[in-house]
Amino acid sequence: MNLPPAVSSLIARLNGAGFSAYAVGGCVRDALLAKAPHDWDLCTSARPEQMLEVFRGEHVVETGLKHGTLTVVLDHVPYEITTFRTDGVYTDHRHPDSVTFVSDVAGDLARRDFTVNAMAYAPREGLVDLFGGREDLQKKIIRCVGVPAERFEEDALRILRALRFASVYDFTVDPETDKALRLLAPTLKKVAAERIRVELLKLLCGAGAGRILRTYPDVLAVVIPEIAPMVGYDQQNHHHHFDLWEHTVQAVENIPPESDLRLTMLLHDMGKPSVRSMDEKGEAHYYNHQSASAEIADRVTDDLRCDREMKDRVIRLVRYHDITLRTQSGDVNLSRPFLLRMLNRFGERDLRALIEIHCADRTATGYSSPEREQARMAERMAALDALLAEQPCFTLKDLAVNGNDLKPLGFRGPALGNALQQLLQAVMDGKVPNEKEVLLDFVTKFIKI
Helix, strand or coil: CCCCHHHHHHHHHHHHCCCCEEEECHHHHHHHCCCCCCCCEEEECCCHHHHHHHCCCCEEEEEEHHHCEEEEEECCEEEEEEECEEECCCCCCCCCCCEEECCCHHHHHHCCCEHHHCEEEECCCEEEECCCHHHHHHHCEECECCCHHHHHHHCCHHHHHHHHHHHHCCCEECHHHHHHHHHCHHHHHHCCHHHHHHHHHHHHCCCCHHHHHHHCHHHHHHHCHHHHHHCCCCCCCCCCCCCHHHHHHHHHHHCCCCHHHHHHHHHCCCCHHHHCEECCCCCEECCCHHHHHHHHHHHHHHHCCCCHHHHHHHHHHHHCCCCCCECCCCCECCCHHHHHHHHHHHHHHHHHHHHHHHHHHHHCCCCCCHHHHHHHHHHHHHHHHHHHHCCCCCCHHHCCCCHHHHHHHCCCHHHHHHHHHHHHHHHHCCCCCCCHHHHHHHHHHHCCC
8 A cells, every 4th residue: 555655754763763653444445445535544643642742843733632533734734643542322312421442453453443544554463353344345345343332332423434435435334334324323312413414425426326216215214314205106197107115216327426416306206295296187287396395395405504615505406396497388498598597596617516416307207218318408508508609698797788878877776676677588588689889779769767
């Protein structure tokens, strides 16, 4: 394993002071998978006060000395270093009540969550793998260190972390670990929403997200209860071949792995069971399910403590997930005026997202091929690209006139705003060019104060 020079230097300094030290955890796992680690964590036999002495003169951040952790910053890159330790009782199912420093790496590795995360490496000793982590990597298995139930009782978030790792690396969960996480899933309710959100969004964006969603809806329903009614829900509609949960899972799989988009597809049809109606032929309809789903998205994003930008965007995309590039009659419309109005309404970023969402949603019905929907999406994106290449006017800031230009004509307050909106609409509809003199002439002739 090739360590970055800075990591090798930190280990060498600790070794030179008489302490053992290793790269540990996720960085070792990712390096063995030939993936570039996001960060490098170290563990050492040195106590916190001893580490402070070893790294005197360096930029050191006392991250959590009580728990044996400090951070050394080299060339603006932080490296977290923690004293070998064992954890005490976890009465809150999340954090140990106490930690005990130990002198051997074995005790430190034994406290970790999964075998693939319980490996250490040092240049002089090589890989330290006491629990079969490397073999589990080769077999693509997520397995707890020691007794699974004990690991999950210590920290309930590990339940979701197991599913997240299985999704991100496209691994399966070991049977005993699977059994324990299902049994203890209700303890996820004790975990902070912010921590749940981080793990859930990573899970949704993983290579194996669809498989994990299909396999563990009961566990995920602890976090988002609205999932439970979707599982096995017969949509009884000729536009849908799959039950509601399978449709949702496929829609998630079909959208690019971006957290906003994946969460949108998870939530986009959750309102269907609450608005179902049946016609005289025995077919189900879901009128206004978009609004019902948006209301659920509002609650879920609140529960997950999503930031305002993500919350607003997900709600908006859920609410309008099936109207992209269609007229009120439902026909596809790629005309210039219509596309400009859609750009004005949604902006370029969200309009492109809605085109992708429409493709993912249609493909997940089971009655339209991926090739057909991809071709439709490509056609719509091409039309949008061609229009945007012209740098058209579709927002007030694009207009060749502004409020200061209209005030000398007598426009004030609401009348001013209304006049600007009418001008923008006229430009988007192609009635007038976006030229200052022409627009001012149009105002004086056709817009009343």
